[in-house]
Each structure stands twice: as structure tokens, then as C-alpha cells.
Amino acid sequence: MAVAQEDARPEGRSSSPFWTIARRDSLTGFLFIAPQLIGIVVFVLIPLGLVFWYSLHEWNVLANTFTYTGAQNYRMLMEDESLLEVLGATAIFSAGLVIFNLSLALLLAVLLNQKLAGIAIFRTLFFSPVVVSLVAWTIVWSFLLQKNGGINGMLLTFGIEGPNWLREETTAMISVIVVQVFKNVGLNMILFLAALQGVPKELYEAARIDGAPAFKQFRRITLPLISPTILLTSIITIVGSLQVFAQIAVLTQGGPGLSTTVLVYYLYQQAFQFHFFGYGSTLSILLFAIVAILTFAQWQMRKRIVFYES
Amino acid sequence: MRADISPRAKVALYGVMCVLLIPFVFPTWWMVTSSIKPISDIFAFPPQLVPQSYDWTTYSKVFELQPFVRQYWNSAYIAAVVTIGTMIISSMAGYAFARIRFPYANAIFMIVLLGLLIPSEVTIVPLFQMFLKAGMVNTHWPLILVPIFGAPSVFATFVMRQFFVTLPAELEEAARVDGLGRFKIFTRIALPLAKPALASVAIFTFLHSWNLFLEPIVFLSSAEMFTLPQALTQYTDAYGGPMWNIQLAAATLTALPVLIVFIIAQKQFVEGLAHTGLKG
Numbered sequence A: 001m002a003v004a005q006e007d008a009r010p011e012g013r014s015s016s017p018f019w020t021i022a023r024r025d026s027l028t029g030f031l032f033i034a035p036q037l038i039g040i041v042v043f044v045l046i047p048l049g050l051v052f053w054y055s056l057h058e059w060n061v062l063a064n065t066f067t068y069t070g071a072q073n074y075r076m077l078m079e080d081e082s083l084l085e086v087l088g089a090t091a092i093f094s095a096g097l098v099i100f101n102l103s104l105a106l107l108l109a110v111l112l113n114q115k116l117a118g119i120a121i122f123r124t125l126f127f128s129p130v131v132v133s134l135v136a137w138t139i140v141w142s143f144l145l146q147k148n149g150g151i152n153g154m155l156l157t158f159g160i161e162g163p164n165w166l167r168e169e170t171t172a173m174i175s176v177i178v179v180q181v182f183k184n185v186g187l188n189m190i191l192f193l194a195a196l197q198g199v200p201k202e203l204y205e206a207a208r209i210d211g212a213p214a215f216k217q218f219r220r221i222t223l224p225l226i227s228p229t230i231l232l233t234s235i236i237t238i239v240g241s242l243q244v245f246a247q248i249a250v251l252t253q254g255g256p257g258l259s260t261t262v263l264v265y266y267l268y269q270q271a272f273q274f275h276f277f278g279y280g281s282t283l284s285i286l287l288f289a290i291v292a293i294l295t296f297a298q299w300q301m302r303k304r305i306v307f308y309e310s
Numbered sequence B: 001m002r003a004d005i006s007p008r009a010k011v012a013l014y015g016v017m018c019v020l021l022i023p024f025v026f027p028t029w030w031m032v033t034s035s036i037k038p039i040s041d042i043f044a045f046p047p048q049l050v051p052q053s054y055d056w057t058t059y060s061k062v063f064e065l066q067p068f069v070r071q072y073w074n075s076a077y078i079a080a081v082v083t084i085g086t087m088i089i090s091s092m093a094g095y096a097f098a099r100i101r102f103p104y105a106n107a108i109f110m111i112v113l114l115g116l117l118i119p120s121e122v123t124i125v126p127l128f129q130m131f132l133k134a135g136m137v138n139t140h141w142p143l144i145l146v147p148i149f150g151a152p153s154v155f156a157t158f159v160m161r162q163f164f165v166t167l168p169a170e171l172e173e174a175a176r177v178d179g180l181g182r183f184k185i186f187t188r189i190a191l192p193l194a195k196p197a198l199a200s201v202a203i204f205t206f207l208h209s210w211n212l213f214l215e216p217i218v219f220l221s222s223a224e225m226f227t228l229p230q231a232l233t234q235y236t237d238a239y240g241g242p243m244w245n246i247q248l249a250a251a252t253l254t255a256l257p258v259l260i261v262f263i264i265a266q267k268q269f270v271e272g273l274a275h276t277g278l279k280g
Helices: A002-008 A021-055 A072-079 A081-112 A119-131 A134-144 A150-157 A169-197 A201-209 A214-225 A227-241 A246-251 A263-273 A277-305 B007-035 B057-065 B068-099 B105-117 B124-133 B141-149 B151-165 B169-177 B182-193 B195-211 B214-219 B228-232 B244-264 B266-274
Strands: A057-060 A065-068
Touching (some): A021 A057, A021 A277, A021 B068, A021 B105, A021 B141, A021 B182, A057 A277, A081 A119, A081 A169, A081 A227, A081 A263, A081 B007, A119 A169, A119 B007, A119 B244, A119 B266, A134 A169, A134 A246, A134 B007, A134 B244, A169 A227, A169 A246, A169 B007, A201 A214, A214 A227, A227 A277, A246 A263, A263 A277, A263 B214, A277 B105, B007 B244, B057 B244, B068 B105, B068 B182, B068 B195, B068 B228, B068 B244, B105 B151, B124 B141, B141 B195, B151 B195, B169 B182, B182 B195, B195 B228, B228 B244, B244 B266
Antiparallel strands (some): A057 A065
């Protein structure tokens, strides 16, 4: 409201020369960003400071004590044998997810980039799981993956006895990865498709005249030209993979054992099921450090491997 | 890559795509069809790809066991408020970062971008404590305030900024000559042009809020306050095992409306997402 009144004043020779166009613009700029900036301070930066502060304390919710213990939670972090397993599961989950997601997204984008009648229908169908409610999608897969569920039923009609997918370590991990990839691969697929359509067709013409085979065209022309998109999608996907919670909670509850307990799920258990808020905060700091390091590393890689036209 | 394709290759391509489609399409089909099968048929062997008989009473149980209408309303109104709020906050901030010169603009932009590095999972413990002190646990405030003002909206601001940066400067100069101030330039010129970017921000934000799971289970404790994702997992028997047919019916009621809207509006939907300055 204040902004509207500000702008309603006549331009130029106003009675108060203090309010030059530049000054007014600055004020408007501040007012425009103020809600977002205040929000970031209140809901991100202050909580980040608090989470660090909490991580230096032993916090017993039941006894209502909050004692400063310095680096003790961090030493606990080093000695926590479960955490090693959790980090291993997190690494396998994230790596598997990113590799499977990006390669399937690229394959689908290349297929959808062909001149075929009815291709738009395929695009819609491949994309559709993105808009299906996440927990609904996970519940159906959980139903399908039961020992006597739909997938093993299909396999049995071909005479194959399927495993108890969600109750064995290896198949449980594969299941949570696959369910998550099919849910969201459509997003990366669309980004890749847009990138593929941005590659100038003349380049392929020239390559064809030179007699370069299709796979070589793909490696030498397509991949370098869409590498900025590959970098962007891999950052988004890796950071996203570290936030996966609902799928684990619904499909495996982190089991069997700790085999699918990823860091976010472990954090949730420690803080909100066992009420170890101090140690939960230390795990939050660890999660933050991992996200920050991975993002920074990928951003650095951009200089080496990503091709920019200008 | 886009040479003319021989008929044989075409058949092969269609075949490959149809096989690849199975894990994308079949789960939804299985969810809908299983939800109307009688309980005795849902684990039948061989699997019934098309239901042999129907049992609609499952759907009435969805509403008997939990205040499902109330939970549906909770999810819908929260998603609506969050979507509209984020569109307002992020378009204003995105516009200012892209088009207005003000002191420390770059430094402030960097601070805001930090939100991308700090997913709300990292700050869930202190956020819970803050909302506990404010008396807002078991209310919808955390699910509304944090997404609109906190980390999730930063991505929206980034998308809006990337869009506004591409607007030609001449448009605004012409508007200034006509005597329009900043606020009017923003509402009358920049915003109407930003419809595609706003649409994709709306879609992202809606889906994010609609799918939120960790935050509801941390902040909400009574069934009348639950949102849909949380409610779906509550259809369990006395031993904590899922009541599959009822879960699937509730899941169908949750998933189908959004899916239908998507299929009707899919062109704008998909193209909106592809053209948001996200192209690297």
C-alpha cells in the first residue's frame, strides 16, 4: 500500500527533492523483497543458528533439562555405528537414484524427441506420476510389492517366484529407488526434452554430411550442448534425493534393519520418535554440510565439464 | 537425430515406449481398480487386471473411519493459500532482484539463495520448537507460513527472477515516460507478461504443499487437523497393518482429481515447466 502511494506522487519537481527517482526505486526494491528476506531470516537463518546451538547441548525432553555439552554430540556422531550404516544407505540411495533417474530421463527425452504421430500422448503419460499424490503413489507401490502382491502375482503367472521385495535388504533398497524414480523422472525428462529441442538442427545436418554415425552425433553434439541441463538436473536431483522421507516412511520404515534408513529418516527418528533433540540437531548440521558440499562441488565441476556457447 | 524414420523403426519405437510406459501407468490403474474390488479379490491369483466383481462399500468406509472430508478440505485450503501466497511473495521479490537497482541487492540475493541450500528438513527441529513456543503446534500455521516465506519459496523467487531478467528494458522505459510508477509497472506490465512463469510457480508450489509429509506428521497430532498424505497412512487395522482396500480407495480419491485436471490442462502444464529459465 505504501508503495502505491509513493508512486502516486507526481514525477520530477516535487516539493521534497529528497525523493529522487533512484531513491524511490531503492525503497520500492526493499519493500518488494522485504517479505521474502524477513521470511528467510525467521524461517531459515535463525533456525539454522538454533540448530547449531542445540547441537552443542544435551537435551532431555522428559526431564526437561538442556545442558551445554560442547562437542559431545559431535563425538557421539563419530562413534555412532548406526550412523555409518545410515550414511552408507544414504549414499547408495542417492547415487542409485541420480544415476537411474538421469539416464532414464535422457532416454525418454530422446525417444519423445522423435517425429512420431501421437508422441504428445506418450509425453503426457510418462509425466503423469509427477502429479499423482506422492503418498498415494507410494501406497500403491507398497501394495504391488507385497509378498503376495501384484508384481509377484504377475511373475508367478510366468512361473517365477518373486522375493519379498520390501523385507529383504537389497530388494528393499532397489524398491525405494525405483518407486521414487518413476514418480519424478518426468520432471527431468521435460527439462531434457526442452534442452534437446534447443540444439540447432544444422549441427546434425553437418555431422550427417560428414558421415558421423548416430551414436557419435549424440556423444559429440547432443551431450556437450545439453550439459548445462545435465548439471542443473543432477544438482536438483541429488539435493532432492537427500530430502526423501515419505517414501521410506511408507514403504520400509527404514528397514529391514537399517538398510533403507537414509539420513533424513534417521534424523526424524532420533528427534521426533526418541526425543533426542540435541543429537537430532547434530544430524541436521551433518545433513546441511552434505548438501552444501555436494552443491558446491557440482557447481565447481561446471567449469570443467559443462560446455557454454559464449 | 530427427531424420525421417523408417516404418520398421517406427514400430520398434512405439513398442519400446509402450513397454517403458508400464511402470508409469499401471500403478494408477491398479490403484483405481483394486479400490473397487471386494477385499477377497485384491490379492487374488492370478491377478485381476480388470475387476471381476465390485464392492463400493469400501468408499463409504473411507469416510466412516476418519473425518476424510475435513482432511480433504485441510489439504486443499492449505495448498491454495500457500500457492497464492508464494506467487505474490516470489513475483515481487523476483521482480525486484531482476529489475530494480537498490543497495546491497546482490548480497541480499545471495542470502535469499541460501534457502536453496538449506532444505526445511535441516531446520525441522528448531522450527518445531519455535512453533511450540508460539502455541502453533497442531495448527496449520507451520504448513502455511514456512512454505510461503521460508526455504520452499526461494526456488519460486529464483524462477520469477530468471523470467523478469529477460523482459526488454524498453517496455519499462516507455511506461515511465507515460508516467507510471514502479508499482504500476509491476502490476500492469511485468506481471501480465509473467503468466507462464507464474503458472509453473503455481504448479510446483501446489504439488509441493499437496505432497508435504514430514511437516504434517511432526506438527499435527489430531485427526481433524491431518492433511491427506498423513491421513492415507492412518487406515490401519488393530495390529497396525494397512487396510489395503480402504487405503487404495482413499488414495484414489486423493490422486484422481489432480490427475484429471492435469490431463485437461497438460499442454500448459508441461510447457510451463519447460520454459521457466530452468534450461541451465
